[in-house]
Structure formats: structure tokens, C-alpha cells
Amino acid sequence: MEFKTYSSPHLPVSGSVSVMMLRVLLALIPGTFCAFWIFGWGVLFNILIAAITALLAEAMVLKLRGRSALAGLLDGSALVTAVLLALALPPLTPWWIPVIGSLFAIVIAKQLYGGLGYNPFNPAMAGYVVLLISFPLELTLWSAPGAHPGFMDTLSLIMTGNLPAGQSLDAVTMATPMDSIKTRLGMSETLSEIHNSPLFGSFAGAGWEWINLWFLLGGLWLLQMKVIQWQIPAGMLGGLAVIAFIFYAVNPDIYSTPLFQLFSGAAMLGAFFIATDPVSASTTPRGRIYYGIGIGLLTYIIRTWGGYPDGVAFAVLLMNLAAPTIDYYTRPRVFGQGGGNTP
């Protein structure tokens, strides 16, 4: 009798990339739903357009490369990239913005480098930064929290750029809290004056604070499911909070509170969903902490002194560059290689 032979270990494997990606998508649902609640249909349109573009682009490139398109699509990584990119985009942005962003993310940032597992940069953030630099105006089209246009109006605005009769673009869009802080600090107002505006909520930007909270919850679930490890989120949020606290303690008039920093912009989405993209992040246990801290510090620096209101995307890309070096210098001490004996 002939038996089949395989290499050890023989116990059935315990997880898969598809399941990991599926869990990431599940964990994004609460925050996404909250964003939809606050910013309206544009959020879902962005996700839909980005997802369709990303999946088509992924399938096409895989076919060109002679790989199985189906297997590539089923790993779910393209979908995750598309959703993360879409969540970073303003809800009233024209349809071609998510299209261009997804195409760049999938075709150039991911597949041209060799596809899943080989991209040195986070594809979603690479796509987002290309859009941010190329189309700055279209990336400011945030609807006013809680006062977004209806389904058809949003659809027509996104697809044709036509506003409902009697409305101006200024009336339906509104600066984000972080944008507004940047502009008004420039006009020598103090933070306490700025915070009186209806753009601000209980402890951070109106609406934004809740979106961030839900992404935090989703992220904690990912931690519990062991899809991600604690080091990167803890490093990033810790780094961001510490540097924010230092400057806030020095001058609370121009530096916002650590709480505001943690619950504004893409902080939570970045900490749990973007910075934790394993392919482009640091992989050693210690390295992941440094990598997270680096993103936290850079995010604060770009937010506070840089030219853009939020800095998560740039911070992630910059730390992507540093990841191989961090990995090299943070190799763990190998068992039995001295220094490991506990008394």
C-alpha cells in the first residue's frame, strides 16, 4: 500500500490570508457605518467605486503576469486596500478620484513591485498620497457632519459634478476640524476660540471622534482575534499621545490635547488598519514598536508643522522606507545565543 507523503508539520494549518483579510474587513464595518452616518452616501460610493476598480485592476494585472486571477482576488488583499483608500477620501469627491487612487495603489504600488507580499509601500496610502498631491482641491470635498446631501444628490454630485438646484459647493462641503485648526491658528486665534465652532464635538472633531472610536473598537477586536499584534498600534498611539502631551503642556493655546490628536483624522484607522499592513511594516517584535512610535511622532509633526492637515499617510510611507533598516537592527536574541539565562 502506497501512502501519500508531505512535509512536516502534518497537523492541518490553522488560518489563511483570506480569513485574515475578511476579518480586517469585518473590523472596519463599525467605523465605516459611523462614517456613513455622519458623512452620508459618498462614503459608500467611494468604497464601491474603489473596490470595483481595485478588483478589476488586480485581476487584469494578474492575468498579464500569467497568475491565477481568481486566487489573487480571493486572498482579499485588493479589497482591503480599496476600502482603506476609500475611507481616507472625502465623501463628495468626484468618481474618478477613487478610480485613479485605486489604479495607482493596485497597479503601481502593489503589482509592479511583485504583487502581494512584495510591495515596499502601503498601497492604499501610496494611492492616497498621489491623489493628495495631484488633486488637492478634490480632496477637500468633505460634507458637513450630519448635514450631508441625499442619495440621488450625492450620486449626481459625484458622477457629474452637478449640485442640486439652488445649492453651492460651499454650502454642502465644510472644512475638516484639523483643516480648520490649521487655517485659524494661522489667523492668530487660540485653540479655545477655535473649539467653540460647531465643527468640534465633545473631545475632538464633531463626528470624527465617533468614527475614530468605532475604528478603535474594530481594531481591538482584530487584536483579540490575533489578526494584528499590539506593538504597532500601541507604538503609534503612544508616540502620538506622548509628543502631543508634551507640546500641549508647553502651550495649550496652540497645541491641541492628546485626546484630540488620538481621535481626529485618520489616527485610529491608521493605528489599527493602515500601519499594521504586515507587508510594508516592520516584522520583528521590537521593530514593530519602533515602527509604530515613528509613525505616531511623524503624524504629529506633519499635522502640527507640515503643509497638510493630516499626516498619517505620509508618516506611514516614511516609516515603510525605514522598515527594512529597523528590522535589521532589531533582530531578537536567538535562543541559546548567550545572555538569555534568567536566574
Place this chain on the structure above:
Amino acid sequence: MTASGNSFKRPREVTFDRLHTFHGGLRLPGHREITANRPIGKVDIPPLLTIPLQQHIGNPGKCLVKPGDTVYKGQVLAEAPGRFSVPAHASSSGTVIAVEERLIPHPSGIKENCVVIETDGRDRGADQQQDAIDYLQIEPARLCELIQQAGIVGMGGAGFPTQIKLCSPKQHIELLLINAAECEPYISCDNRLLQERATEVVEGIRIMRHGVQPDACIIAIEDNMQAAEEALRAALDAVNETGITITRVPEIYPSGGERQLIRILTGREVPGQGYPADIGIVCQNVGTAAAVYHAVSKRQPLISRIVTVTGEGIAQPQNFECLLGTPVSQLVSAAGGYTKDVERLLIGGPMMGYAVQNDNIPVIKTTNCILAVSREEMPAPPPAQPCIRCAKCTDVCPADLLPQQLYWYASSNNYDAAQDYNLFDCIECGCCAYVCPSHIPLVQYYRHAKTEIWTQEAQKQAADIARRRHESRLSRLQRIKQQRADRMARKKQALAGDDGGKDAKKSAIQAALDRVKHKKEQTSSTPKNTDNLTAEQQRLIAEADVRRQQKQSGNNN
């Protein structure tokens, strides 16, 4: 991690009273209950025994029998060629029908020299029984000799000759650690051994302790083996043994690995390329302890062992005691045969064991488990996807390696970098591959890389030897050439010297001629008895003078 609910009675001042942890590891589904509660079964003497001459790490034994020889049970078939080896014995009586290469249990399905015995069913031992020995009365060195002669190797799986571990005279041993942490799923042979024959194990441990003379002696047992632990305690109490303590260790794979177990018990780490004895520890498996008891107290060599026969591919899973050399197929028959779903046959556990194509291989000293599994139980591994560097492998690696980096370098044949990332500290436990979401057969890559490096190293050594030979040949040729050139130069010089010599010769001749002339003149001037000679006489004298002169110049030449 602390030992919860354990109270220790410490033997001497050296204490190991706190448990430590090792990095990584896995909590795996146990699957041990299938066999752990059934008694050890017996297997009939098989019609044919196939006994490989080499069943352990070390040098192969030298065969002492030839086809046609009658052998008795326990007869030495192959003697140990040195300290790093042990002999192989006949497991039962019968006739040697062949000494040839046969399939042995090996990951690569290789053949090795085996003695094939046709058994006579009488199981006849040696005519003269050897006397039992009171181990306390003999020297540790003699003990090691007895253990070697009995052919005992580590029975946990690695098969390291036991006497080498027990006799490390240069090092004082602080701790004799008995490994009863059977951490791989499905395997329960040590568990059953403890439940049924704890007394033998305890006696074996006491004998080994006499050989090692450690400060402390601990039995490490997994916290899920209550029945075995109780049996052990009862056996210790029965002989009032207080110098041996039992410590529970958590059921985390691979806590039963020697290095990991030592780390848990002592917090010490065995150096990467070293042995436990280097840090004052000797670690022995409980099965080995029982074998030592039989070898010393009963004077019986190692000719049988307990094997777990389990898996969904086996009709009636159970532990069996069987003779070494028994075909795996017969052991499976004893367990009711295969079920119809059987697909894979493993030797060893599901994490570190290897799949074999064929069940026509013998049980050897290190065979602890035969695992026949169905497709549902262990489906074929899904196709591998690209590594996404999620580092789950890093989180579970008990050797603190970076498996994803090792994979990267091993798969790109960058073996220098792989070694730089401590490839050779990998114990091939399989934790990394088990958790890999991309289903990459990581261990296979590491094994391949190790083999490649060994091959390259061997080739490099061969090339070094060839190069040294070539270099020495070149230098020899060079030397010969140089010598020849020197000789030529000397000759040339000599020839050049001849030119000068010619002149000297000429001048010498001239001088001689001058001298003769001068003498002649003198002779002619002095009065001689040649006056008043006849013309005839003068002519004769002149002729003689010429001859003399010629003769003189001839001499000068």
C-alpha cells in the same frame, strides 16, 4: 509562569523551584485520549525481524553475523565501533537469512544495512543467564559500559547514545532532568509507560542518578497527565524516594523538547551548538530510564519498545510493546488494521514526524509513534501563497528566530544570509508552518537550506583539499624547476670557469716549457759526462731529452 499547586520537597541546596517560560510555542489539540486510557498491548513475535545496524546518531555498527547463523534472543548482531555508538541485538531467536540493505524508517525513504532474522517462535535466550547487578555496588564508569552494551539510545526520538550523556566526567552535573513531557499530539507511549510501569522508570532514574551523581533530580511531566503523575508518586513513595521530585510543566508544544524543557525548569539556555551537559544538566526520557533499569538490574539489552499506534486511519488505536525489528504493517494489524479512509502514514508525531510511502519498514529504537491519518483528519496542505510578512511565525518560534526572514533567504538560495539569521538554531518543530496563513511549508525550506549548506560545505572541503593538492603540486613543480635551473646555472658557471682555466693551463704549459728550457740551458752550461761523446751518443741523448720533454708536457696536460 509559576508552578501552581505544586509543593516541592527539595533534595539539596540547589533548587529549581520556579518555572520559567520559553518564547513562542503553541497550544495544540492533544488527541492523546484516544490511546492514553487503553493498556499497552502485546504484539506476537513476527515471522521476520528486520534489524538495522544503525538505529541512532553515531557510527554504524560492525556486523558480527552472516546468513545462516542461528541467533539467540539478545545476541549482539553488530558491535559498537566506538564510544559514540551502541550495539544492535537480536530481538528474538531464529536464523539470520540475510544481511542486506532494506528500507528503514527515514524521511527520505532510504535503505540501510539490516540483519533479517527468520524467527523460530521459541524466543530462546542465551544459555547462560547473566547475573543481576546491584547498581549501587558498581562504579559509574562500569554503569555506562553496561548501558552501552545494552544498546540504549534516547528513546524520545533523537536517539542519542545514552552512555555519552550519562558519562561526561569533565563536568559536574547539577540536575538530572527526566523528560516525561510528551508534548506532541497523539503520542502517549510515555504516558502509558508511567501508568503501568512507574516502578521500573523510578528504578531506572535511580540507576542513572547513581551514574551522573547530580545535585538534584526532577521528573518534568505535563500538567494533563494526572494518572501518570499519580502512578509516579506512588512508585516514589513505595521506595521512600525523596530525592526525586515531580514538576508539572504547562502543555505547550514544544515543551518536551530538551532545550525548551531545560529552559522551563531552570531558566537556563543550552548554548546554540552545545549540549545540556555544558550547563550542568543531563536530560533523559522516561522510556530511556525504563530501558536502563532492564539493562542494569535485569541484564536485558534493548530489544523492545512501546509504540503508540493511532490516528483515524487505525481501526483500534492503542499502545503496543513490540520487538525492535517488527514490521510497521504487523503493528498496524495488531491495532485492527487500517480504516478505509487512511491516506497518510507518519512515523512520529504530527508536528515533527515524517510521512512514509510504505509500511514495510521495521520499528526501531526511536520509533515512538505510528500515526495513520485520514484525509479529513489531515487534509493535503492548501497551495502556498506569497508571504505577507505577518510575523505570526516569529511570535510562535521557540528558538526566537525570524522565520519569515529565514524563508526569504532560504527560498532565494541566499544561504549566507540564512546562516547569519541563525538557520542552524532551528529545531524544525513546525510551529511556524502551522500558523502560517499563507500555508508556506517553511520547515521544508529550512531543511532544504540546511542540506544545501551541508552539501556546499562538503563540496567546499573537497574543493579545499583539491586546491591544496593542486597548490602543493604547483609548488613541487616550481621547486623542481627551480632546482633544475640552479643546476644549469652552476654548470654554466662551471663552463664559464673553464674558459679561464684554459688560459691557466696554457700558462702552466708555457711555464713548464720555460722551466725545461731553463734547466736545459743550465744542464748544457754545466760540465757533464757528456763531453767528448760520439755523434751517435749525442743524437741518442737529444732524442731522450725530447722524449722526456714530451713526457713532461704530457703529464702537465
